[in-house]
Amino acid sequence: MNLWKTALAAAWIAALPFTAAAADPAASAPEPIEILPIAFSAEGLSGPGGDRLRAELAGVQFIALGEDHGFAGSPELGMALAHDVAALPGAAPLYHAVEVGPVTTRWAGQTLRDGGPDALGKSLAGRPFAMPFLSNVEDAKLAAPFAASDGLWGIDQEFVGSPTILLDLLAERAKDKATKDLLAEWRDRDKTALGAGRFDAIMLQTTTPAGFADLRSRFAGDVEALAIVDALANSAAIYQLNDSGRYLENNEVRAALMRGYFLRAWRGAAPNAPTVLFKMGAYHMGRGTTPTSIYDIGSLLPGLAAANGKTSLHIAYVPLAGMVRTVKPSPTAFTAVVPYEDEAIGPILDAAGIARDSLPATGHVLIPLAPLRHKLQGKALRELPSFPRFMLLGYDYLVTTRDAKPATHFEAR
Numbered sequence: 001m002n003l004w005k006t007a008l009a010a011a012w013i014a015a016l017p018f019t020a021a022a023a024d025p026a027a028s029a030p031e032p033i034e035i036l037p038i039a040f041s042a043e044g045l046s047g048p049g050g051d052r053l054r055a056e057l058a059g060v061q062f063i064a065l066g067e068d069h070g071f072a073g074s075p076e077l078g079m080a081l082a083h084d085v086a087a088l089p090g091a092a093p094l095y096h097a098v099e100v101g102p103v104t105t106r107w108a109g110q111t112l113r114d115g116g117p118d119a120l121g122k123s124l125a126g127r128p129f130a131m132p133f134l135s136n137v138e139d140a141k142l143a144a145p146f147a148a149s150d151g152l153w154g155i156d157q158e159f160v161g162s163p164t165i166l167l168d169l170l171a172e173r174a175k176d177k178a179t180k181d182l183l184a185e186w187r188d189r190d191k192t193a194l195g196a197g198r199f200d201a202i203m204l205q206t207t208t209p210a211g212f213a214d215l216r217s218r219f220a221g222d223v224e225a226l227a228i229v230d231a232l233a234n235s236a237a238i239y240q241l242n243d244s245g246r247y248l249e250n251n252e253v254r255a256a257l258m259r260g261y262f263l264r265a266w267r268g269a270a271p272n273a274p275t276v277l278f279k280m281g282a283y284h285m286g287r288g289t290t291p292t293s294i295y296d297i298g299s300l301l302p303g304l305a306a307a308n309g310k311t312s313l314h315i316a317y318v319p320l321a322g323m324v325r326t327v328k329p330s331p332t333a334f335t336a337v338v339p340y341e342d343e344a345i346g347p348i349l350d351a352a353g354i355a356r357d358s359l360p361a362t363g364h365v366l367i368p369l370a371p372l373r374h375k376l377q378g379k380a381l382r383e384l385p386s387f388p389r390f391m392l393l394g395y396d397y398l399v400t401t402r403d404a405k406p407a408t409h410f411e412a413r
Contacts, residue, residue: 030371037364060312061304064301066284067316067318073399073405085275103231112148124410157258158204209237247292298394316397343385352375367397
């Protein structure tokens with residue numbers, strides 16, 4: 001130990017003005033943990049929680065709505081947020097980024113522009129597995145106004161079932177019968193495999209780089225067709241990394257693809273640096289290292305917003321209980337409604353000493369997360385399972401319910 005440095009530091013500290021007596025007692029008081037009733041619809045936010053959330057919207061550049069998939073509530077919350085952002089004084093155009101591939105999203109957006117959600121539902125008849133999320137009625141209703149103003153962005157890989165749409169788009173541009181026949185064969189094989197739940201047999205799991213190179217050669221000089229082929233090839237590479245057990249690489253490559261798609265859309269939008277409403281899986285929208293051990297797009301948003309003098313608002317929609325729609329292929333349907341098994345909210349409430357049944361039996365509540373994470377900092381926070389800990393650290397607010405309603409899939413109408 002350097003005694004001279006220690007003595008000098010002690011003398012310096014002793015010389016500082018003593019101000020403890022003047023400290024504000026309120027500054028050291030623990031933040032109150034609040035559970036605020038909230039309601040939402042296409043007409044906006046309401047209730048004490050709605051008032052709190054609406055107050056956060058001024059100065060927001062990005063609204064990152066992260067969800068556990070399969071519920072009606074999260075896109076309905078998105079509709080309310082979009083309504084209230086549009087009502088802000090001097091509001092700039094709002095864009096909507098979805099967890100769907102860009103080519104599939106353009107196809108869905110055109111269908112929504114032409115005929116609304118009902119037209120999209122009819123276009124998906126016979127291929128309920130063709131895209132995620134926008135195949136749910138509530139998500140389609142959220143997306144429809146953005147599609148009408150050319151403000152809908154697909155920023156994910158193309159989905160496992162998307163070839164049932166995209167191969168038909170390629171067939172329309174094919175110049176020879178052999179290529180049309182090949183595309184029809186792949187499409188029909190995918191429909192059969194997906195209907196049987198055989199994800200290992202679909203095109204995006206089985207087509208090699210050489211197969212995509214051959215497909216590219218068949219569309220030489222056709223920029224639009226080549227963009228579709230490249231989107232499929234990129235998605236196949238991501239799915240095949242996962243299938244081979246290379247999960248970290250799978251998530252890293254996917255996150256990089258999503259960032260690239262988003263930044264391209266964001267930079268190309270007018271006005272510059274527009275406001276964007278995201279609705280994606282909770283892993284993607286939170287700040288910090290995800291439970292899959294990567295930095296996802298949610299970690300990109302605060303810095304981008306700060307560079308423009310604005311903020312990003314991160315909201316998790318994760319129920320405590322209720323019913324959920326999940327992928328469950330059968331001979332008659334691709335999805336099913338099942339009871340929801342919570343793995344995220346309960347551990348947080350338990351650690352904070354909040355009885356689960358103290359939340360209302362019906363309706364939604366808004367919980368500001370900063371007071372909870374400050375209460376649980378240290379050992380209690382470290383001992384939480386990875387997803388609850390990520391949510392507590394990476395989000396500003398949680399919207400939850402004990403009575404979640406499942407999303408309405410078009411196939412169930």
